[in-house]
Amino acid sequence: MARARPASRPSRPRSSWRRRFVLLLKVLAGIAILALGALVIAIYIARAQLPSFESLKSSPNGQMIRVHAADGSVIVSMGPSFGEWLSYGQIPAVMRDATVAVEDRRFRSHLGVDPVGIARSVKVRFDRGRWTQGGSTITQQLARNVFLNNQKKFGRKFREWILAFALERKFSKDQILELYLNKVYYGGGAYGIDAASRKFFGHGADRLSLAEAAVIAGLVKAPSNYSPTADAEAAMGRAGVVLKTMAETGVISAGEAADADVQGLKLAPEPKQNSVRYFTDWALPQLDTLIDETEAPLEVWTTLDLSMQRDADAAIRANAPAGAQGALVSLDRDGAVKAMVGGKDYVSSIYNRATQAVRQPGSAFKLFVYLAALEAGHKPEDSIVDEPVTIDGWSPRNDSRRNSGAVSLRTAFAYSLNTVAAKLGQEVGFTTVADMARRFGITTTVNTHPSMVLGTSEVRVIDMTRAFASVASKGVAVTPYGITRVTANGQTIYTHEVDRSHVLVAPYVAAEMTDLLQTAVNTGTGRAAQIGRPVAGKTGTTSSSKDGWFLGFSSGITTGVWMGRDDAKPISGLHGGTAPARAWAAFMKPATANRPIEQFETQVTLPEWQLEPDEESYFGQPDNGQMMVDENGNPIEPGGVPDMPSDAPAGEPIPRPDADPSDQAPPVPQQQLNQDWIDRVTGRDAPRRDPAAPQPRAPQRDWSRESSRDRFQDDRPTQ
Template structure:
C-alpha cells in the first residue's frame, strides 16, 4: 500500500511538472489563431495530371460573442457535456468510457474533452499510441490553466475539422449552407455539431439524410443536457434544412479517398505538404465513369476496377455519384458473386487433373436433399468442361466442386486472395459467399499473368513540398498462385464464355477472356475479364440488395465492360491470349508443387465452417438462408432461389 501511495505521489509530481513546462511553452492567443490545421496533399495520376488536392479551408474567424448560442450549446452537448466544470480532462467521462469499453470488449466510447481535441488539432498528430495520448492530456491541462473556458471554446469552434476540407464553423456553414456561421439556426448548428465524430460519414455533401438523422440525435441530447428547451426542440426540424449545391466532384474521389487512407502505410509525415504520385490513368478513369453511368440500371449502383499487368490500379469507380454517396463499392462492398465464383471451382478442378474436354452430364443431381437447377430450368445432357463453363452450367459446377472437395475450392479462393469468409457448403460452388470486386478482379488478373499474382498498388512515389522523397516504389512482390498450365486452361475457358457463351455482350473485337455472374433474384450482376494487359471487373446492383429487374452479368455489366475496355485498350496492338500450353512443354497434368505453390489445407477463416463429414439436408429454406434470401411464403422453383449464370 505504501508503495502504491509513493508511486501515485511521484506520478502526480511528474504530471504537475510536465503541465508547468507545457504551460510555459504554450503560444499566446494570436499565435494559436494563426496556427494552421491540416496537411495539404496533392494526388497525381500516372502522367502527372492533378487528380485531387486536399487541404485546409477556413472561413471568417468568429469571436465567442459572435458565435450563435445554439452552435455553442450543440457542440458542448455532444462533445463535452461537462466542459464548463472539468480541468481539461473529464475523470467521470474517462471512468464511464473505461467501463463501457471493458463491457463491450472494444473501443466503443471515447472520453476526449473539447480541450483535449483542441490540443490534438493544434499541436499533435493523429497517431493513437499512449505517448500521444499522454501529451494530449498534459497539453489540455496546461491550456485550461492558461486560457478561460470561453477562449478555449472560441479556438475550438474556429479550428475543428468538419469534413470537405472545412476547418471551423464558418467554413462549414458557408460550404454546406452558403451563408456565414453568424446566421446558423438550431437545426443547422446541430448538423454541424454532428459532423465532428465522423466528418465523411455524416457530411451533407455525402449523405444528406444521414446528416439530418444525426442532427435529430444532437437536438435530443441538447434537451437532455439542458442546452435547449423541449419546446425549442419540437420546433426544430432538420428535415427542412436546405443545403447549398455542391460541386459535382468527379468520380475519381473514390480512388483518391482510398489513396489517402493508404498514405499512413507509407509515411508518418504529418506537417509538410505532400505530393502523391499514383498509377491511375486520368483518361481511363473518365472512360470508366462514363461506362458505369451509361449502363447502370435505374436505381442501381455500379463499380469498376481496372488493373494493369503489374498490379497497378488504372481506373476505379466506387459508385454512380460520389456526391450523393462516397461509399466505395469497388473496395469495401461485399456482395455475392454468383457464377463468377465458378472461376475458383474450375481452377481447383483443373489443378486436380480435370481436362477441358472431359465429359460431365448436365442432369438432375442431389446433394443431401439439395437439387441445383440451371437458369433455363433445362438439362443439356453430356457436355464438355469447356462447354459447361462457357454456358455457366450450374449442375456441372456443383459436380466438379463435390469431386475435388468443397474445402479445396475454398482454399483455391484463399490462394487467389479472397479474404472474406468462404462457405464450405455445396451452394458455395454457385457463389453463395460474399466477396469484394477488388479482390475478384485481382484474382482474374492473376490468371491473365500466367498464374503469377502481382501485388496490387496505387501509390508509386511520395515527396514533400520541398522535394524530399518519402517513398519510392520498387519492384513489387509476386507469388505463383497456380501453375501456368492451369492459368492457360482457365483462359481458354473464359475465352469460350466470351465467344460462345454467356459473356458475348462483352466482346470488343480483339482477344478477350472473362466470366459473368448473376445472383439470386437478379440482385447482383458481375463481369470480369482481361485483354491486352488490362483486367477489368464490373459490379452492378442496389445497396439495399433488392432485386434489379433484368440485371444479369451478361447484360449491363458486360456492356459497361465492353464500353470501357474498347476505349481503354483501343490504341494498343491486340495481344493474343496465352492459351496454347503445348509450346511451353507442359503435360496434361498440372504440377502445382513444381512451381512452388503451397497447396496445404488452409484452416477456415473467421466466419467459415468446415464441411462436416455428413452434410446436412440442404432444403429450400437452407439455400434461402445461405443466399441471404428471405423465407418463401409459398412454393418456388429451385431455379429462383440460387445464384444464376
C-alpha cells in the same frame, strides 16, 4: 498457584503473509508516486513546448493536399478552409453549447482527460462487444487534430493524454474551445465552423441558427456519414440527437429543441464534382498509414488515368439499367488502379460501390471453385458428368433445366453448369474453395455451405477484380494501389514499391484457369465482352437478377464491372452477359487500343461440338447460373419461356441481327440443335484441313504438374 498462560503469538505464516502484503503495497505506492511524478514532468515539458495561442491561430486549418493524376495534372485540391477565424465572442452561443453538449458535456469540469467518459466508453464496449462510443474530450480531440494523427495505437493515445493535460495547463477553457471550433474537420474539405457553415448553408458561422448549429455539431462524430450533402436524412437525424442532448443538459429548453426546424433547412448548392472523387475518397485516407507528415503541404501522385476514368464513367452511365447503379475498377498488371467508378453520379451519392458495397457475385465466384479443382489435379479437358446432384439436401440445377451428360471442365465452365460446379466443390471441399477465395484477396466472410459454389457469399468489386488480376499475373498476387509517390516541400517522403513475391498458385494452374476464362468469352456466356483481341473473363448473375457482374482481363488490364440496385431489388433483364459485359467492352476497347495485342500463354480449345450443352452459349444468352437458387442456395422454380421467332431452325431460336447476342430469349427445353446452323454461328463452317496434311502442334507446357497446394501451403490465409 495457577500458572500464567503464555500469551498467544500470531502464527508465523500469517505474519509472513502480512509482511509481504505490506511490502507489495509499499512497492505499488512507490511505483505510483514515480509514475505520477513522471506524468507531471512530461506534462510540464509538453506545456513548455506548446506554441503560443496566437501562433496556433495563425497556423493553417488542416493540411493542404494536391492530388495528381498519372499524367501529372491536378485532379483534386484539398486543404485549409477559406472560412474566417472567429474569436470566442464571435462564435454563436448555440454553436458553442451544441458542441459541448454532444462532444464533451463535462468539458468545463475535467482537467483535459475525463475518467468518467473513459469508464463509460469501456462499459459500452463490454456491453455491445465493440467500440461504439469514444471517451475523448474536446481537449484531446484538439491535441489529436493539431499535433497527432488518427492511428489507433496506445502510444499515440498516451501522447494525446499528455498533450491534453498540457493544453489545459497553458490555455483557458474558452481558448481551447475557440481553437477547437476553428480547426476541427467537418467533412467535405471544410475545417472550422465558418468553412462548414459556408459550405453547407451558404453564410458565415456568426449567423448560425440553432438548427444549423445542431447539424454542424453533429458532423464531428462521422463527417462522411452525416454530411448533409451526402445523406440529408442521416444529417437531420443526427441533428435531432444533438438537440435532444442540449435539452437534457439544460442549455436549451425542450420547447426550443422542438421549435428548431431541422427538416426545413435549405442547403447551399453543391459544387459540381465528377467520378474522380470516388478514387480520391478511396486513396487519400491511406495517407494516414503511409506517411507521418501532418503539417507540411503535400503533393500526392496517383495511378489514375484520366482518359480511362472518363471512359469508365461513360460506360457505366450508358449501360447501367434505369434505376440501377454501377461500379467499375480497372487495374494495370502491377495493381495500379487506372480507373474507379463507384456509382452513376458522385454528386447525388458519394457511396463508393466499387470499394464499400458487398454483393453476391453469382457464377463469377466459380473462379475459385475451378482454381481449387485445377490445383487439386484436374485439367481443362478432364471429363465430368453433368447430372442431377443433391448435397446435404440442396439440389442445384442448370439454367437450361436439363443435363448434358459427360462434358469437359472447359465446357462446363464456358456454359456455367451449376451441377458441375457443385460436384467440383464437393470433391475438393467447400472449405478449400473458401480458402482459395481468401487466398486470392476476398476480404469478406465466405460461407462453406454447398451453395457457396454459386456465389452466395457477398464480396466487393475491388476484391473480385484483384482476384482476376492475380490469375492474369500467372498466379502471383496483385495488390491494388492508388498512390505512387508523396512529396512534401519538394522532398519525396513516400514511394510505392510493387511486391511480386507472393505466389498464390503455380503458373500452370493460372494458365489453365486463363484457358477456361478465355473459352467463356469466346464461345460461352461472356460473348458480349469480345473486343477484337484475346479476352479472358467470367459473367455472374444472382437470384432474381439482383446483381450482374462481368470481370475479365486483356492486354495487361483487368477490369471488374458490377450493376444492381442499392436496395437489392430485382432488375428485369439484368444478367452478367448483358449490361455489365457491354459496359466492360465499352471501357476496355479504348483502354487497350494503344496497347499491343497479347496472346495468352495457352491455346483456346473449343468445347466438344458433338455435345448438346446449355444453348445459352451458342445464342449468346446471359449467364443465369445463379438464377436457379435464392439467397440461401435453395432451388427456385423457373418461369415461363417466351415464344421463339418463327424463322429459327427447327426447334431453335435465332438471334436478331440488330440485337445484342446476350439479350436473346431462353431456349425451349428438350429442343434438338441443328449442327450445321451452329457451325455457321460459331464459325466452324470454315474449310476443313486435309486430314493427311501435317497439323500444327500446340505449344507444350513445361511447368511442373505437381500440386501447388503442397508447394504454396504457407501462402494460404488461415481461417
